Amino acid sequence: MARTQKKHSKANGLQILVALLALAMLGIAFAGAALFLFLCMIPTYIALFIDRQFPRTLGLTVGAANLAGTVPNFLEVLKMNDHPANALSLALQPSTLAMAYAGAGIGWLIHLAVTRFVALVIVSKAEMRIQKLAKREQVLIERWGPEIKQQYGGVGDTDN
Numbered sequence: 640m641a642r643t644q645k646k647h648s649k650a651n652g653l654q655i656l657v658a659l660l661a662l663a664m665l666g667i668a669f670a671g672a673a674l675f676l677f678l679c680m681i682p683t684y685i686a687l688f689i690d691r692q693f694p695r696t697l698g699l700t701v702g703a704a705n706l707a708g709t710v711p712n713f714l715e716v717l718k719m720n721d722h723p724a725n726a727l728s729l730a731l732q733p734s735t736l737a738m739a740y741a742g743a744g745i746g747w748l749i750h751l752a753v754t755r756f757v758a759l760v761i762v763s764k765a766e767m768r769i770q771k772l773a774k775r776e777q778v779l780i781e782r783w784g785p786e787i788k789q790q791y792g793g794v795g796d797t798d799n
Contacts, residue, residue, distance in 0.1 A: 671726035675716045678730040679709040682743030700753075701746035708742020 666673040683705045687698035712735045719725040729735055780788055 704746030
């Protein structure tokens, strides 16, 4: 079993290396676009770095919103023949950075709001389930007598 795990880890490492090499070649071929994306997507890198909770959705949420704010100006870079100097001058304009970083800020807000909302929904569903089980328990006690609760424990009993 250890042998198959080593084989998978070597294959994953090779895939990552090939992907990084392909990204490096694309970055050289499209230097202006790569430079522009690098500068405008900084909030995404920060979100990916600081997110340590499983399933690590912060980077994905911030990255999607950040990319949405970056794309309109990115298309301008592609129209300008993808020259690095043009891309750098466009990327350093305050309106460009404000639009890209505002998108990232919206991604942060979405992540914070949705996380709390999902937690609230999960807790409320669990509470409703407990109430249903307690009602069902009362029906069973009425049908079988209070001895059944002593024998099998009740809803909320932790000594089972």
